[in-house]
Amino acid sequence: MTLSFEAALQAFAPELPLAVGLSGGADSTALLLACARRWPGQVRALHVHHGLQAAADGFERHCAALCESLQVPLTVQRVDARGLPGQSPEDAARQARYQAFDAVVQASKAQAAIKSVAIAQHADDQAETLLLALSRGAGVAGLAAMPGRWHRAGVVWHRPLLRVAGADVRRWLLAQGVGWVEDPTNSDERYTRNRIRAQLLPVLDATFPAFRDTFSRSASHAAEASELLHELAVLDLAQVGLPPTLQALQALSPARQANVLRHWLRQTHHTTPTAAQMAELLGQIEACSTRGHQIRIKVGRGWVVRCGATLDWRDLPAADGADSPRPPPK
Structure with a gap:
């Protein structure tokens, strides 16, 4: 069932200290603001400068100003997010982002080690991911879309907003009077995910208003099936x-x-x-x-x-x- 932003954050109980991935957009700004208020002194922000567009320097300045106002430490990682031949720009940027996060997590172990990382994908992002998987003919692993919790680089990663509609995240942030930056590429419909967001999600909202809940349930069922297939594969590999x-x-x-x-x-x-x-x-x-x-x-x-x-x-x-x-x- 879809949750309000406040309810999702109330249910979020990460091990501290917590790092929040901060792009400067509305979703990550809202997540950082809520976490910093709830756990003062226990939250830090991670920003990845992808170097792919002129606006990237402005994203970094916004993140620095926000973190200064919240008294939250900010770590900026600059990466080369250009893709390999045949690799999609989105996939290249995602991989570079996670590698940068991993580097920060590992570096933190010399001081107050980061125990959890939170990133701000929400229910609309989950629906887009599932639709992309369907369009590619994915199996159950792809249809499982994005997990809400997983382990990577020795820490627990969380997506606490996966059951929150994107519009609700922005409503909450507007009510706080806090601004954000808009990534110009988010409106570029040359990217399939952006076409889904601009053209398909409004139709789904009008035709199947509960699609975020039903898509989330389907992704959960696929995740369970994928886990069972993994367990069976481990057993069978031991035999063959x-x-x-x-x-x-x-x-x-x-x-x-x-x-x-x-x-x-x-x-x-x-x-x-x-x-x-x-x-x-x-x-x-x-x-x-x-x-x-x-x-x-x-x-x-x-x-x-x-x-x-x-x-x-x-x-x-x-x-x-x-x-x-x-x-x-x-």
């Missing part, structure tokens, strides 16, 4: 071995084969196969009934290959192209 043996894989249903293979590739080799790559791999495993049957399928930045009785992984040599790679070593 590391690297996986073909005979043990063939004893599993195709769905369990796909689940344990995704887990193996993600956890051990940091890559995820596409649906087409997984379908090809499962077909090759099913057809693999003779000693001479070879398996060599490109997945992500490398190859899944047959090595005797097992599957194995080979990194793609740097000189190889994606379309005409050399065969991996046997």
Whole structure:
């Protein structure tokens, strides 16, 4: 059920000291203000200067002035958030932001160690994330959207506003008489998330007024299913071995084969196969009934290959192209 901003903050009980991610926008400004009032002297702010637009210096100045007025320590991390070829700008900025947060958390351990980090995504952000996952044909891990609580870099991370509508966050902040900065890119509809926010969410609000609650429930169900699949994959990987043996894989249903293979590739080799790559791999495993049957399928930045009785992984040599790679070593 959607909560008011005040109710969500009342239910928020992080271990202190707490760091709040502060962009300078309305959501993070409201979260920092509420936390600083509730736990004076126990809150600090983290601002990441992405260096991607001229307005970034203004964001930093706003954050510095806000933190000075609240008597909250501010740490600014400057990062290079330019993406790699083929990487979306949003993903590159997100990864750079989390790496910067991790660095601050680790540095704090020499003094008063940060125990918790809070970031200000709300119910509208959760709905946008779920719609993006659906548009990409994501599985249950993607449909789980954003968790409200998780562990990273030795601390507990929180999204205390995930059940609060974005409009309610801004109403609360306006009532406090505190200003914020608007990121110009938030209105740029070249970005899919911005088109969802500008075009889809108003229609959903008019057609399904409770969509924030129902989307949140669906994401929770997907998160539970994803956790169960993870637990099953761990059990199955212990049975099929590391690297996986073909005979043990063939004893599993195709769905369990796909689940344990995704887990193996993600956890051990940091890559995820596409649906087409997984379908090809499962077909090759099913057809693999003779000693001479070879398996060599490109997945992500490398190859899944047959090595005797097992599957194995080979990194793609740097000189190889994606379309005409050399065969991996046997």
